Amino acid sequence: MKTIVHKAEDRGYANHGWLQANHSFSFANFFNPEKVQFGALRVLNDDIIAPSMGFSTHPHDNMEIITIPLKGTLKHKDSMGNKWEMVETGEVQVMSAGSGVQHSEMNAKTDEYLNLFQIWIFPDKKNVNPRYDQKHFNAEDRQGKLQTLVSSIDNNDEGLKIHQNAKLSRIDLSKDESFTYNLISENHGVYIMTISGSFSVENNQLESRDAIGIYDTKDFSLKTKEDTQLLFIEVPMS
Known part of the structure; x- marks a missing residue:
């Protein structure tokens, strides 16, 4: 990773x-x-x-x-x-x-x-x-689980569509909550924007409006320090 x-x-x-x-x-x-x-x-x-x-x-x-x-x-x-x-x-x-x-x-x-x-x-x-x-998109539908906002026009996922094999999603997590993200492909990466709150992933501590890009992996786990809202932008890396 x-x-x-x-x-x-x-x-x-x-x-x-x-x-x-x-x-x-x-x-x-x-x-x-x-x-x-x-x-x-x-x-x-x-x-x-x-x-x-x-x-x-x-x-x-x-x-x-x-x-x-x-x-x-x-x-x-x-x-x-x-x-x-x-x-x-x-x-x-x-x-x-x-x-x-x-x-x-x-x-x-x-x-x-x-x-x-x-x-x-x-x-x-x-x-x-x-x-x-x-x-x-209803906020209650992303409490503790991923809510897909945007995905590829070529698949049947919920949400809006774009001409790219990408996925944008949001999640709202409570304090001290853990979450594991699974990537579409190991050729993809995920850019995580902290809308609010704070969390840790791979020994990195992220605060409000901090971001982290994660790639060369099929999944990763994170844990919140407080109530946290996250935006995931998953895209091909090449």
């Missing part, structure tokens, strides 16, 4: 006034040659967006983009015909940029900050037809 630890305070940070951005991987003006990607995972941004502010229309292509609002409400419109779709806390949004799409993302609230994760994963097929989807 191999591991790589990314502490919260070592992430790239940008203060744009209306946007407070934390970058787990090289992005925009933040570049670290040791933090370009984790397998097929290219971007994990932890953004705080001011009321009524956001990203004006901009293009993407050949990327699978997953957005998870943690607090607040996102609104989204795009060149596929979606007109200010609301994405609430508890929902997940996916967009396959494929052959090319333009979209806008804004904080839908006038009096509340928006906090979200945005994740970019390299696709396993290029220039597919762009697609969009979103879904609500």
Whole structure:
């Protein structure tokens, strides 16, 4: 088993006034040659967006983009015909940029900050037809067990679909609870983001917003130090 630890305070940070951005991987003006990607995972941004502010229309292509609002409400419109779709806390949004799409993302609230994760994963097929989807996930369905948010468009797992043999899942664990994660394949790795709480894995102690990448193994076990919420991003490593 191999591991790589990314502490919260070592992430790239940008203060744009209306946007407070934390970058787990090289992005925009933040570049670290040791933090370009984790397998097929290219971007994990932890953004705080001011009321009524956001990203004006901009293009993407050949990327699978997953957005998870943690607090607040996102609104989204795009060149596929979606007109200010609301994405609430508890929902997940996916967009396959494929052959090319333009979209806008804004904080839908006038009096509340928006906090979200945005994740970019390299696709396993290029220039597919762009697609969009979103879904609500009940928090009670991840108490002590994995809740699949996103998986490959080629399988029948629950959750949203992307063009990559990847899986995104969440779990909420109680204090002093143990959990074993089984990978799809030994050619995969898992990037674990600590949404809140703290846990230990392979002699590493992770706190809120710390992350760890684990690969070259078929499974691993972790144990919490307090009530903890985790996001697992499993991707091919090559």
